[in-house]
Amino acid sequence: MKSKILIAGALSGLMLFAMPENATGTEMPDYDKFPTYNGEDLELTVDANGTKFRLWSPEAEAARVMLYPTDRNSTATDTLAMKRSDGGAWVTNVPNRLYGKFYTFQIKYHGKWLAETPGVWAKAVGTNGERAAIIDFATTNPEGWDKDRGPALKNITDAVIYEMHHRDFSEHPSSGIVNKGKFLALTESGTHNLTGESTGIDHLKELGVTHVHILPSYDYNSVDEANLPSNQYNWGYDPFNYNAPEGSYSTNPADPATRITEMKEMIKNLHDNGIGVVMDVVYNHTAQNDDSNFSLTAPGYYYRHRPDGSYSDASGCGNETASERQQMRDFIINSVKYWAKEYHIDGFRFDLMAIHDTETMNQVAAALKEINPDIFIYGEGWTAGDSPLPVERRALKENVSKMPQIAVFSDDIRDAIKGHYSNAADRGFASGKPGNEETVKIGIVASTAHPQVDYSKGNISKFAYASSPTQIINYVSCHDDLMLTDKLRKSMPEASDSLRQRVARLAQTIVFTSQGTPFLWTGEEIFRDKKGVHNSYKSPDSINAIDWTLKHDNAAQFNYYRELIKLRKSHPAFRMTTSEQIAKHLVFDKVDAPNLISYSLKDNANGDNWKEIKLVFNGSDKPQSVKVTRGNWIVIASDGVINAEGIGFSKGGRLDVAPYSALILAREK
Numbered sequence: 001m002k003s004k005i006l007i008a009g010a011l012s013g014l015m016l017f018a019m020p021e022n023a024t025g026t027e028m029p030d031y032d033k034f035p036t037y038n039g040e041d042l043e044l045t046v047d048a049n050g051t052k053f054r055l056w057s058p059e060a061e062a063a064r065v066m067l068y069p070t071d072r073n074s075t076a077t078d079t080l081a082m083k084r085s086d087g088g089a090w091v092t093n094v095p096n097r098l099y100g101k102f103y104t105f106q107i108k109y110h111g112k113w114l115a116e117t118p119g120v121w122a123k124a125v126g127t128n129g130e131r132a133a134i135i136d137f138a139t140t141n142p143e144g145w146d147k148d149r150g151p152a153l154k155n156i157t158d159a160v161i162y163e164m165h166h167r168d169f170s171e172h173p174s175s176g177i178v179n180k181g182k183f184l185a186l187t188e189s190g191t192h193n194l195t196g197e198s199t200g201i202d203h204l205k206e207l208g209v210t211h212v213h214i215l216p217s218y219d220y221n222s223v224d225e226a227n228l229p230s231n232q233y234n235w236g237y238d239p240f241n242y243n244a245p246e247g248s249y250s251t252n253p254a255d256p257a258t259r260i261t262e263m264k265e266m267i268k269n270l271h272d273n274g275i276g277v278v279m280d281v282v283y284n285h286t287a288q289n290d291d292s293n294f295s296l297t298a299p300g301y302y303y304r305h306r307p308d309g310s311y312s313d314a315s316g317c318g319n320e321t322a323s324e325r326q327q328m329r330d331f332i333i334n335s336v337k338y339w340a341k342e343y344h345i346d347g348f349r350f351d352l353m354a355i356h357d358t359e360t361m362n363q364v365a366a367a368l369k370e371i372n373p374d375i376f377i378y379g380e381g382w383t384a385g386d387s388p389l390p391v392e393r394r395a396l397k398e399n400v401s402k403m404p405q406i407a408v409f410s411d412d413i414r415d416a417i418k419g420h421y422s423n424a425a426d427r428g429f430a431s432g433k434p435g436n437e438e439t440v441k442i443g444i445v446a447s448t449a450h451p452q453v454d455y456s457k458g459n460i461s462k463f464a465y466a467s468s469p470t471q472i473i474n475y476v477s478c479h480d481d482l483m484l485t486d487k488l489r490k491s492m493p494e495a496s497d498s499l500r501q502r503v504a505r506l507a508q509t510i511v512f513t514s515q516g517t518p519f520l521w522t523g524e525e526i527f528r529d530k531k532g533v534h535n536s537y538k539s540p541d542s543i544n545a546i547d548w549t550l551k552h553d554n555a556a557q558f559n560y561y562r563e564l565i566k567l568r569k570s571h572p573a574f575r576m577t578t579s580e581q582i583a584k585h586l587v588f589d590k591v592d593a594p595n596l597i598s599y600s601l602k603d604n605a606n607g608d609n610w611k612e613i614k615l616v617f618n619g620s621d622k623p624q625s626v627k628v629t630r631g632n633w634i635v636i637a638s639d640g641v642i643n644a645e646g647i648g649f650s651k652g653g654r655l656d657v658a659p660y661s662a663l664i665l666a667r668e669k
């Protein structure tokens with residue numbers, strides 16, 4: 001959320017100087033009157049008749065294509081003049097298939113030839129994405145690709161999402177993985193740390209997550225692909241080529257096919273192991289302003305501006321795109337469609353989604369569901385700054401009821417459980433701070449209307465903004481801000497790590513038993529940290545890489561998370577799909593102590609084989625007692641220990657709940 005401002009803060013030296021130059025004060029063109037072209041053959045098509053170029057650039061005075069023999073360090077072998085065509089496009093054709101060649105576009109605008117660009121639709125690129133490549137995509141498919149499918153998913157609430165960065169996950173020597181920091185890391189089976197605990201894809205299977213959510217994997221700007229041994233790191237929220245994979249994650253960025261093939265191999269192997277792939281997409285801004293591929297093909301059009309002509313900046317990164325304009329909207333829709341069809345992507349996470357308008361997001365969802373109804377979409381329902389787009393049109397979490405097929409992150413439950421995301425010392429419900437009980441309850445019911453939840457007492461949102469639990473992603477930490485381990489170290493400075501691990505278990509137990517869809521940041525399950533770094537977007541591996549020896553040292557923590565995930569996956573009561581079900585089957589008990597919540601999932605909720613599940617969360621540093629109906633209960637979790645099949649039995653009555661822990665009971669009758 002606001003942490004994106006911090007990213008921008010780090011980049012702003014560059015961005016802020018660029019802005020006054022754009023403040024020309026000239027009147028903005030009426031972009032809505034520009035002709036548009038919605039065909040899927042923009043920029044490059046190769047077929048039996050040859051190679052066709054079609055560039056959308058309605059205001060260009062002339063346009064041309066340059067052909068190159070290599071991805072860089074060579075001069076153009078040919079320059080092809082383009083002719084005006086319909087829909088604001090320019091075209092030129094060559095009768096043969098130019099496989100193996102590279103190309104750029106160049107347009108003449110206000111009497112000057114602008115810099116060369118690979119265009120906005122480059123699907124294959126060479127080093128640093130400077131030139132687009134003409135390749136035969138049929139040769140990039142791994143064996144069996146035509147039969148490749150992601151996991152079937154009835155509802156998004158059945159997903160368990162694991163957010164990860166390629167380099168974090170495999171770079172550390174303890175990973176035992178050969179292709180460190182690469183797409184191929186997730187194709188290696190049988191990898192383990194020095195003490196024999198599994199790593200890599202085997203670790204994901206053992207943990208039981210259903211989907212990995214990979215941080216930006218399109219071609220981004222910051223890491224120099226020509227100098228990979230320098231081991232630069234970046235999260236990748238600086239988009240350059242939206243429709244080609246990032247080169248630094250491939251074993252050979254100079255060969256355009258390699259990054260494509262290797263990303264597909266990664267996806268296929270995850271699919272073969274029953275794991276889906278969610279891609280983080282960042283259409284809300286570009287790394288550059290006047291020099292971006294958008295600006296070099298259709299100057300001004302793709303961005304929003306302030307009245308003085310300068311770039312508006314709801315992303316906090318120097319600019320924001322204009323999804324409400326037809327050609328930009330089509331670009332986003334066609335781009336996600338392309339990733340879904342060509343790469344078999346199973347879900348999309350929209351960065352700063354509220355920079356986009358609700359209509360675009362609804363069309364994105366409709367287009368993707370048509371390709372595969374199991375694809376799901378979620379995003380950050382906020383911006384990182386103000387926008388010219390009216391609030392009612394923004395894809396904000398508060399507007400999610402206008403987007404039935406979209407889910408948003410619940411910052412409500414996140415901050416209520418662990419404390420404020422940027423105020424490091426602040427504690428939350430799970431770490432002993434009273435006053436967050438009602439907001440945690442808002443999270444438990446997935447921000448849907450519930451007769452026992454008083455939204456006026458919510459810390460952030462004051463109304464039930466979700467129409468259905470399928471619209472909410474629950475989490476307590478992600479790549480942004482302090483990860484949970486660091487947050488607990490800073491907010492509980494006197495505590496031991498073993499106490500903090502207890503608190504982390506309680507925190508994630510709330511997330512994973514709540515209605516909505518759970519989401520876990522990579523490495524939380526082995527209590528890794530990021531050395532207290534808030535915004536590690538370009539921190540070195542020493543901060544970001546996961547030390548897998550922690551899986552041995554914190555084995556009990558890992559086992560807790562694994563059982564927690566197993567519990568959720570085995571019981572549909574945690575995965576209700578309508579707000580009506582939740583209002584009927586989820587009943588809070590009257591408890592009147594700070595940092596104490598008690599509730600039941602009743603009457604075989606959502607077809608569960610358990611008649612009733614009782615959940616009690618004690619976020620205080622003292623034992624608290626609750627009254628539980630007498631009956632034959634199986635104890636699922638107690639005092640920081642959990643087993644999805646049960647750890648003992650209870651007859652109910654007055655029960656003690658240990659400090660910083662969850663009590664979970666279940667009965668079949």
Ligand code: CA
Nearest residue numbers: 219220221247
């Ligand atoms: Ca790149």
